[in-house]
Amino acid sequence: MEINEELSKPYDEWWSNRTPEEYELQGLCFDCEEEYFEDMLLKDGSLLNDIIQIVSEVTDGIFLGIDKLRLYIVDNDDFNGCFYRSENKIEINKKYATDKSVILHELIHYYENQLEEQFEPFIRELLVLELYNKLLPKIKDLRERIFKHCELYSYAETFKGNGNHGVLFFLKSLDLDIRCDYPLGTVCGYDRDK
Numbered sequence: 001m002e003i004n005e006e007l008s009k010p011y012d013e014w015w016s017n018r019t020p021e022e023y024e025l026q027g028l029c030f031d032c033e034e035e036y037f038e039d040m041l042l043k044d045g046s047l048l049n050d051i052i053q054i055v056s057e058v059t060d061g062i063f064l065g066i067d068k069l070r071l072y073i074v075d076n077d078d079f080n081g082c083f084y085r086s087e088n089k090i091e092i093n094k095k096y097a098t099d100k101s102v103i104l105h106e107l108i109h110y111y112e113n114q115l116e117e118q119f120e121p122f123i124r125e126l127l128v129l130e131l132y133n134k135l136l137p138k139i140k141d142l143r144e145r146i147f148k149h150c151e152l153y154s155y156a157e158t159f160k161g162n163g164n165h166g167v168l169f170f171l172k173s174l175d176l177d178i179r180c181d182y183p184l185g186t187v188c189g190y191d192r193d194k
Helices: 005-017 020-036 048-056 100-118 121-135 142-150 153-161 167-180
Strands: 071-076 081-084 089-093
Touching: 005 153, 020 071, 020 100, 020 167, 081 100, 089 100, 100 121, 100 167, 121 167, 142 167
Parallel strands: 071 089
Antiparallel strands: 081 089
């Protein structure tokens, strides 16, 4: 995301007023970014490395990362965490401030939003394809899990008002489940681990 004044002012204010807990949360998010989101950050050696080399002129000068993401710990029992797209911020319920699966869930939303803002849809579509191919040998019922996740009624009821949880989100959440040794469906949430 190109760093602009519209994002810099709220970020600078947050930076000056963040709590020690929010400082720790930011550190955890930086660690997660480095360890788990190389594919969504389009880093060298990531799943889309070959295509990025071909279209490198498109990515020159574009920064993807959490440098201007504001992170708040809030006392709100209505959610575990929430990404606010238009405000470039994540709020985490204080009960889940150290729950890595909740933090990873919200970070997927954030990185997916960055991909949508910075690139044509083909980058996201290629990432879906590459994640599917990566996960297929590891999850025998992957196709069925995707279809179950996408059932119209289930999708509408589960995610009404809770943001986009499409196929890219679901595949990335399964990838993170495997990498973190969580039961499949943990990062996605909404009882997908049951």
